[in-house]
Amino acid sequence: MRVGDQVRLDERLHTVVGLSGTLVRLADEAGRASLVLLPHLLAAEGFEFLGQRDGSPVVAPFALLDTVPPLEAEKATAWEQHLLELESGRQSGIGAGAGLRPEYDPALHTLEERIAAKATELRALGWTVSARTVERMRTRYRDQGVWGLVDHRKTRLSSPTGRADERVVAAVAEVLADQLNESAGTRGRVRRRVEALLAEQHGAGVVPMPSKTTFYRLVEAVSAGTHAFGSAASRRSHARRPEGMFTPSAACRPGELVQIDTTPLDVLVILEDGVSGRPELTIAVDVATRTICAAVLRPAGTKAVDASLLLAKMLVPEPLRPGWPEALALSATLIPHARLLDIDARLEQAAAKPVIVPETIGIDHGKVFVSDAFIAACRSLGVSVQPSRPATPTDKAIVERTFSSINTLFCQHVSGYTGSNTDRRGAGVEAVWTLAELDDLLQEWIVACWQQRPHDGLRSPFLPGRSMSPNDAYALLVARTGYVPLPLSGLDYLELLPAVWRSVNDYGIRIDHRTYNCPELAPLRRQPSGLAAKGGLWEVHYDPYDLSQVWVRNARTGEWITVPWTHQHLVSTPFADFTWRRARDLLAMRGQDDTNQAAVAAAVEQLLTRAETGPDRRIAARTRAALEPARSVPALPQASAPEDAEDETTVLEQPSNVIPFGVFDAFTDGSRL
Structure with missing residues (x-):
């Protein structure tokens, strides 16, 4: 039994208004109170427990009165004054000392007599009411308060589709759902498809179609919030939202949950082959502090080794690079640098970004x-991997929002910014920074701006009115959770590199037409590794961004052997695998042997030199198109390029005869279409 429950006792309806131990305070419909022992109440003859009243709110919905038209609200207030006078004999607002109106005195007249008197008074004021109307309004006021006195015909909710035929509404919804994965069209296309669907389902002419204006309003109401006629990407993203409510990703300590993702960066950079392009950015964001734990900038086509490298960079302090001000040092922040330095000596010259172990x-x-490479790297470091649901970006909302913030806070201020789509791209946008230079700018921006900037999503429960920066949030949490470093050795980095399996021959090891050899391979030449699962091949690790050397694991001793490239002396700087493939493509297009390591090494050197001096902006786009043919193009017989030529284009000795097309005339030729 609870306060508010109803019981029937002595053939009267009572409401439980108070409970104290075994004492129950009851109030009947007339308002008379009584105090009864609970055992006596339960054993009384004729006792019946009715429970809560259905549909009768305890408190009137006062806020709903703000949705009532002013005239209806005044009418409801007037009814309330008259009903209060009917119950007590006094109008609301009159002092307790004021006299009672004789015709409404409860001591002199019964309830039926007071109701009849009130109906007569209201009719005299011009109201069209009867005694039955007054009694009904009294009951509604007792159950619902002032809200029960409102004419609810004035508060009915309007339907978004109005009085449209339900069959037309269903057809519009079905057509809009079917074009989810199609290109964005117009409402005219929807109207034509709806007409065909109604004719197929109900017969031609059975369901009348509304006028064009009415139909367009109906389509606007049905498609509200679905981007049916806007961006196709936004429409698909909206449709992939989970049906349940959004649950924010929460973490109570640094590293408890780290989200990782890759996206193209909206900035043109000069790649190693001298051609401009958009790089890809891979970042790891700590949910608890919003810290960008690590960021890796690579050409298009991020590899598993990049994700493994990102994982390794998270565990290493960001060094204070030459040229950075002392204000960007870790010791200049609220992070307890001195206490952390006693635990991890690597933080002595660290920049203002914490080390977070995921x-x-x-x-x-x-x-x-x-x-397998990334999963194995996480497993070796004791990191759990939590996949998100397919096609559900909301599962990684924080890292997705971080990409948007990087675009607005960093990318749009960088020369070569392309905008998020072609509609936002300016004229004559050219690449200015190289990939390495842009990476340096990004790393400095993360330390100087992102880690120091207050985020609205970072607030302490003790200071809810103040937003914190990622460094401030880390300083607050690390004092409570502590910090345990996880340093990596050089061997650990080798384990994170991708691996291939090769045999060791007299000439060494060959990978993608590159030969690696050194004297330390002598005991392994023409010998099986003993790993039957790999056919006796040897495990070779390589760095895709520095092909100047590889590392071979001796399966018998477990030691690593560093093996250099035999033609390393022909290339002055380290190069990546995509640079090697580009050089081979150049030789193949010139008709030369792309398996000749010396020739490929010379082409690599030419590429790196041209990238250092800068590309010709006018031919950069043509060069990129020429270097990526959809099919092999045979050499023209009229052109014989010299062996030492550096230009990939072929010049014809005799220009061909060009037969121009005639100009289309709509007035004379239109009838032939």
Whole structure:
């Protein structure tokens, strides 16, 4: 039994208004109170427990009165004054000392007599009411308060589709759902498809179609919030939202949950082959502090080794690079640098970004993050991997929002900014920074801006009115959770590199037409590794961004052997695998042998030199198109390029005869279409 329950006792309806131990305070419909022992009440003859009254709110919905038209609200207030006078004999607002109106005195007249008197008074004021109306309004006021006195015909909610035929509404909804994965069209296309669907389902002419204006209003109401006629990408993203409510990703300590993802950066950079292009950015964001734990900038086509490298960079302090001001040092922040330095000596010259060891990493289903190399790297470091649901970006909302913030806070201020789409791209946008230079700018921006900037999503429960920066949030949490470093050795980095399996021959090891050899391979030449699962091949690790050397694991001793490239002396700087493939493509297009290591090394050197001096902006786009043919193009017989030529284009000795097209005339030729 609870306060508010109703019981029937002595053939009267009572409401429980108070409970104290075994004492129950009851109030009947007339308002008379009584105090009864609970055992006596339960044993009384004729006792019946009715429970709560259905549909009768305890408190009137006062806020709903703000939705009532002013005239109806005044009428409801007037009814309330008259009903209060009917019950007590006094109008609301009159002092307790004021006299009672004789015709409404409860001591002199019964309830039926007072109701009849009130109906007569209201009719005299011009109201069209009867005694039955007054009694009904009294009951509604007792159950619902002032809200029960409102004419609810004035508060009915209007339907978004109005009085449209339900069959037309259903057809519009079905057509809009069917074009989810189509290109964005117009409402005219929807109208034509709706007409065909109604004719197919109900017969031609059975369901009348509304006018064009009415139909367009109906389509606007049905498609509200679905981007049916806007961006196709936004429409698909909206449709992929989970049906349940959004649950924010929460973490109570640094590293408890780290989200990782990759996206193209909206900035043109000069790549190693001298051609401009958009790089890809891979970042890891700590949910608890919003810290960008690590960021890796690579050309298009991020590899599993990049994700593994990102994982390794998270565990290493960001050094205070030459040229950075002392204000960007870790010791200049609120982070307890002196106490952390006693635990991890690597933080002595660290920049203002904390080292966060991840416990769980949230990933999507990109092939980079579900690769065996990345999963094995996480497993070796004791990091759990938490995949998100397919096609559900809301599962990694924090890292997705971080990409948007990087675009607005950093990318749009960089020369070569392309905008998020072609509609936002300016004229004559050219690449200015190289990939390495842009990476340096990004790393400095993360330390100087992102880690120092207050975030609205970072607030302490003790200071809810003040937003914190990622460094401030880390300083607050690390004092409570502590810090345990996880340093990596050089061997650990080798384990994170991708591996291939090769045989060791007299000439060494060959990978993609590159030969690696050194004297230390002598005991392994023409010998099986003993690993039957790999056919006796040897495990070779390589760095895709520095092909000047590889590392071979001796399966018998477990030691690593560093093996240099035999033609390393022909290339002055380290180069990546995509640079090697580009050089081979150049030789193949010139008709030369692309398996000749010396020739490829010379082409690599030419590429790196041209990238250092800068590309010709006028031919950069043509060069990129020429270097990526959809099919092999045979050499023209009229052109014989010299062996030492550096230009990939072929010049014809005799220009061909060009037969121009005639100009289309709509007035004379239109009838032939």
